[in-house]
Amino acid sequence: MQTIHRLSALRDRTRLIRAQGGRIALVPTMGALHDGHMSLVDLARQQDAHVIVSIFVNPKQFGPNEDFDAYPRPADADAALLAGAGVDTLWMPSVAEVYPDGFATSVMVARLGDGLCGAARPGHFDGVATIVSKLFNQVRPDIAIFGEKDWQQLAILRQLNLDLDFGIEMIGAPIRRDSDGLALSSRNAYLSESERALASLLPHSMTAAVAALEAGADVAETLQSARATLIAGGFGPVDYVEMVDAATLEPMNMLDREARLLVAARLGKTRLIDNYKVMPGQV
Numbered sequence: 574m575q576t577i578h579r580l581s582a583l584r585d586r587t588r589l590i591r592a593q594g595g596r597i598a599l600v601p602t603m604g605a606l607h608d609g610h611m612s613l614v615d616l617a618r619q620q621d622a623h624v625i626v627s628i629f630v631n632p633k634q635f636g637p638n639e640d641f642d643a644y645p646r647p648a649d650a651d652a653a654l655l656a657g658a659g660v661d662t663l664w665m666p667s668v669a670e671v672y673p674d675g676f677a678t679s680v681m682v683a684r685l686g687d688g689l690c691g692a693a694r695p696g697h698f699d700g701v702a703t704i705v706s707k708l709f710n711q712v713r714p715d716i717a718i719f720g721e722k723d724w725q726q727l728a729i730l731r732q733l734n735l736d737l738d739f740g741i742e743m744i745g746a747p748i749r750r751d752s753d754g755l756a757l758s759s760r761n762a763y764l765s766e767s768e769r770a771l772a773s774l775l776p777h778s779m780t781a782a783v784a785a786l787e788a789g790a791d792v793a794e795t796l797q798s799a800r801a802t803l804i805a806g807g808f809g810p811v812d813y814v815e816m817v818d819a820a821t822l823e824p825m826n827m828l829d830r831e832a833r834l835l836v837a838a839r840l841g842k843t844r845l846i847d848n849y850k851v852m853p854g855q856v
């Protein structure tokens with residue numbers, strides 16, 4: 574595996590790969606890698622392509638009171654994991670390389686980014702759309718792989734890929750969970766031991782809500798009761814518990830087509846997100 578920090582060196586390498594007829598698969602990350610990230614890498618390795626993983630903690634997607642400075646950056650351990658997994662190139666630019674003085678552009682995907690995490694984290698998805706556009710232009714991948722863990726992000730990035738004619742094959746990877754159901758996340762490292770024990774209430778309350786919804790329970794009541802369960806179990810505030818159309822993210826108050834249940838809630842100082850498929854016609 575070659576680790577690259579400068580855009581000029583990345584371009585030299587990708588030009589060579591393309592000249593030899595090779596395809597490129599990109600896995601964008603912010604590092605602090607866990608099995609969820611590594612499942613994306615595994616998918617990338619199945620694509621018969623040169624695998625590039627990027628690690629960049631993107632300042633533009635963090636709000637002023639968020640955890641940009643505290644975000645874990647175990648660079649050596651991450652690099653060792655990726656090398657061991659057969660990654661070809663690690664693209665790890667500095668903030669100055671990505672956003673030089675005078676950088677002035679922002680990419681905004683309308684509508685899909687307005688609700689859910691977009692409402693709770695103003696500007697977050699503009700930061701995501703901007704960095705992913707840059708990564709797409711820097712790497713020019715044929716394939717890009719993102720996790721369903723960030724369902725709203727994936728919907729926004731599919732739209733971005735369409736609207737800006739990147740022409741990239743976008744692959745969504747299933748959510749990897751711990752044995753108690755908690756979705757793996759770099760931010761789980763913030764949880765204290767007692768918070769980590771409480772955290773499994775998040776997946777448990779969501780799977781209970783999915784079962785109730787699929788059994789025909791009233792949508793608004795089910796969402797309200799899931800929210801109340803979380804608060805009673807020590808979470809709070811709960812940013813949202815919503816059932817939305819899986820593709821458009823429009824809120825749904827009837828389960829008349831495939832839906833997605835999305836949640837964001839705080840446990841102590843840690844913000845956790847998760848989502849589940851909800852299928853109609855199960856009764």
Ligand code: AMP
Binds near residue numbers: 601610613718720749
């Ligand atoms: P991050 O480093 O948190 O920006 O995540 C990088 C990529 O890994 C994103 O596409 C995430 O959706 C994905 N990812 C994060 N956690 C998981 C997980 N538990 N299962 C699957 N994909 C994940």
